[in-house]
Amino acid sequence: DAMVIQNPRYQVTQFGKPVTLSCSQTLNHNVMYWYQQKSSQAPKLLFHYYDKDFNNEADTPDNFQSRRPNTSFCFLDIRSPGLGDAAMYLCATSFTGENTEAFFGQGTRLTVV
Amino acid sequence: GENVEQHPSTLSVQEGDSAVIKCTYSDSASNYFPWYKQELGKRPQLIIDIRSNVGEKKDQRIAVTLNKTAKHFSLHITETQPEDSAVYFCAASKGGGFKTIFGAGTRLFVKA
Numbered sequence: 001d002a003m004v005i006q007n008p009r010y011q012v013t014q015f016g017k018p019v020t021l022s023c024s025q026t027l028n029h030n031v032m033y034w035y036q037q038k039s040s041q042a043p044k045l046l047f048h049y050y051d052k053d054f055n056n057e058a059d060t061p062d063n064f065q066s067r068r069p070n071t072s073f074c075f076l077d078i079r080s081p082g083l084g085d086a087a088m089y090l091c092a093t094s095f096t097g098e099n100t101e102a103f104f105g106q107g108t109r110l111t112v113v
Numbered sequence: 114g115e116n117v118e119q120h121p122s123t124l125s126v127q128e129g130d131s132a133v134i135k136c137t138y139s140d141s142a143s144n145y146f147p148w149y150k151q152e153l154g155k156r157p158q159l160i161i162d163i164r165s166n167v168g169e170k171k172d173q174r175i176a177v178t179l180n181k182t183a184k185h186f187s188l189h190i191t192e193t194q195p196e197d198s199a200v201y202f203c204a205a206s207k208g209g210g211f212k213t214i215f216g217a218g219t220r221l222f223v224k225a
Contacts, residue, residue, distance in 0.1 A: 033212070042202055042215040043157065055212070058114075090156065092213075100145050100206060102213050104156040 003027050006091050006105035013081050021076040021108045023091030032074040035090040081112045115140040117205050119216030127224050132190045134219045136203035143205040146186045151200045193223045
């Protein structure tokens with residue numbers, strides 16, 4: 001009954017080689033978030049989409065981009081991964097309005113070699 | 114922007130004892146405060162949440178309190194069990210569509 005699905009679960013990429021992580025949802029939530037979580041740290045918000053409106057965090061590096069072609073899918077593109085970008089990337093979704101619980105996907109663990 | 118501080122970073126308790134985790138937030142406009150539990154290698158999962166029109170909420174062994182004036186909120190786990198061992202994150206949000214900002218997390222160890 002997975003509601004927020006991230007693919008792949010594990011991704012190994014080469015230093016500097018573009019990589020794309022994907023997230024899909026069956027909840028019809030209009031907000032989708034991407035978080036970066038490094039070991040023993042809190043999830044750090046990179047950006048989020050409110051419907052089609054893209055909201056970037058001020059400290060998110062330009063190396064990170066996102067696309068949301070439709071309600072169900074959202075992609076995280078890392079243009080030139082560095083060793084410091086190795087982390088767990090979590091996608092989350094939520095509704096607007098009163099019920100604002102964020103539902104997380106299982107995450108994609110990115111390794112940069 | 115919003116800043117959420119969480120204490121302690123590590124908490125070790127004996128099975129059956131209570132555990133308390135405290136958070137403060139900076140943005141007085143925040144009105145939704147979820148708590149997430151994250152087990153090793155797994156996704157964060159919501160365990161309880163509280164909204165700014167409520168001072169306290171309880172769900173079995175878990176309770177949350179909110180002091181909006183002081184911008185404090187706390188998680189209380191009673192009768193702790195080894196399976197409660199995990200990292201707990203508090204978070205704050207201004208509501209749906211707005212970003213959820215997480216505290217740094219508390220690693221809870223429950224010793225059998």
